Amino acid sequence: xxxxxxxxxxxxxxxxxxxxxxxxxxxxxxxxxxxxxxxxxxxxxxxxxxxxxxxxxxxxxxxxxxxxxxxxxxxxxxxxxxxxxxxxxxxxxxxxxxxxxxxxxxxxxxxxxxxxxxxxxxxxxxxxxxxxxxxxxxxxxxxxxxxxxxxxxxxxxxxxxxxxxxxxxxxxxxxxxxxxxxxxxxxxxxxxxxxxxxxxxxxxxxxxxxxxxxxxxxxxxxxxxxxxxxxxxxxxxxxxxxxxxxxxxxxxxxxxxxxxxxxxxxxxxxxxxxxxxxxxxx
Numbered sequence: 001x002x003x004x005x006x007x008x009x010x011x012x013x014x015x016x017x018x019x020x021x022x023x024x025x026x027x028x029x030x031x032x033x034x035x036x037x038x039x040x041x042x043x044x045x046x047x048x049x050x051x052x053x054x055x056x057x058x059x060x061x062x063x064x065x066x067x068x069x070x071x072x073x074x075x076x077x078x079x080x081x082x083x084x085x086x087x088x089x090x091x092x093x094x095x096x097x098x099x100x101x102x103x104x105x106x107x108x109x110x111x112x113x114x115x116x117x118x119x120x121x122x123x124x125x126x127x128x129x130x131x132x133x134x135x136x137x138x139x140x141x142x143x144x145x146x147x148x149x150x151x152x153x154x155x156x157x158x159x160x161x162x163x164x165x166x167x168x169x170x171x172x173x174x175x176x177x178x179x180x181x182x183x184x185x186x187x188x189x190x191x192x193x194x195x196x197x198x199x200x201x202x203x204x205x206x207x208x209x210x211x212x213x214x215x216x217x218x219x220x221x222x223x224x225x226x227x228x229x230x231x232x233x234x235x236x237x238x239x240x241x242x243x244x245x246x247x248x249x250x251x252x253x254x255x256x257x258x259x260x261x262x263x264x265x266x267x268x269x270x271x272x273x274x275x276x277x278x279x280x281x282x
Contacts, residue, residue, distance in 0.1 A: 027051065028059040032094055032128050035060035043069065043150030051131065052140035053085060059131040061147070069149045070186075071122040073129055079111040079141035083133050087117060087145075090128040097127065101184065101263065111141075115268055116181045122149075161222050164189035164256055170275045172198065179270040180259065182213060188259040192273060199276045200247045202257065206237040208267035213237055215271070217245060218256040225255070239267075248279045 028036040028051055038047050041063055051059050065071070077085045089097045089105035097105045099119040109115045133141045167176040170192050180188045194200065204215045217225045217233035224232035225247070237243035261267045 028061065030056070030058050030060070032060050032062070032090070035062040035128055038063040038147065040064040040066050041069075041071075041147060041149045045148065047147040049145045050142070051145070052142045053131050053133045054083075054135045054140040055133075057140065061129040061131075061145075062126065063129065063147060064126050065122060065124045065149065067124045068121055069124075070118070070120045071149050072116050072118045072147070073105075074114065074116040074146040074148075075107070075109050075131070076114040076144040077109045077111050077141070078143055079133070079135075081135055081141060082111045083135040083141045084108045084110050085131060085133045085141055085143050087115075088130045088132075089117065090130055092126045092128075094128070097122075114179075118181070118183045118186060120183060120185050160187075161189050161218070161256055161258075164191040166190075167192040167273065169193040169195060170200075170273060171195075172275055172277060175272055175274040177270070177272045179268070181268045182259050182261045183267070184261055184263055190257040190259075190271075191254065192257070193254050194250065194252055194275055196252050197249055197278045198252075199279045200250045201274045201276075202245045202247075203242060203272045203274075204235060204237050204244070204259075205242045205270045206239050206267070207269055208239045208261070210239050211261050211263055211267050212239065213267055213269050214260045214262070215243070215245065216258045216260075217247070218258055220254040220256075222256070225250070237269075 038061055041047065053059050073087060075085065075087050079085065086108045091097050099105050100121040105117050105119060107115045107117055131143060131145065135141055167190055170176055176192060178190060182188050202215065202217065204213065206213045214236045219225050224234065226232055233245050233247055235243040235245050259269060
């Protein structure tokens with residue numbers, strides 16, 4: 001199938017979407033000695049917890065990997081005090097763990113945000129996950145946590161075009177939004193449809209710590225959509241910045257958004273897709 005063509009246009013760690021069912025919030029151990037023992041993680045299963053932290057009230061979780069595997073820890077910060085919550089993966093001695101990319105498995109998650117720590121090659125062994133907030137103990141900040149290895153039962157990640165998350169059919173004047181996180185070997189795909197030739201503007205905001213995130217628009221066969229000058233509908237956005245792709249006359253059909261990071265691990269992003277009337281004659 002021929003691809004569509006359109007006219008060309010110009011850290012270090014702190015010291016001291018499918019909905020999952022987390023249940024009521026609980027208290028967990030404040031130290032590694034009394035950490036919540038999750039046991040050996042099994043591939044395809046999500047281990048979900050709800051808790052709160054603040055000041056000297058930290059939460060620790062102990063888990064084991066029986067062999068080298070991909071690992072993810074997803075934290076949703078439900079703080080109503082506008083406070084960040086930090087998560088850090090520690091080894092059996094309590095030292096911060098570096099992932100396969102050489103960076104610490106750590107994130108400081110802002111209030112009302114969700115972040116997923118990921119490592120594609122975490123070695124077998126015993127680990128601890130530390131959850132903490134600098135807010136005084138009298139102001140506990142709520143969170144939801146999900147741990148998984150291998151292929152997670154959490155479908156919020158879409159690492160191939162075959163399991164792309166659907167944004168549905170976008171009508172004239174409508175905007176679709178979404179968010180996610182990507183690693184060097186774990187891209188995200190989103191699918192959308194348009195029912196007629198349209199002007200489509202896609203915006204990507206890179207919320208990562210240091211790595212650029214690339215966005216490419218693909219046709220239904222998985223090929224990059226090309227402009228008449230031969231260049232693809234593509235943008236590479238540095239951390240903390242927003243970039244956009246303008247397609248003034250995108251043909252009717254099914255399209256995919258592919259988000260990638262060349263070197264990152266758990267690099268966060270948000271995006272929007274807006275459809276309006278075509279602005280250039282076909």
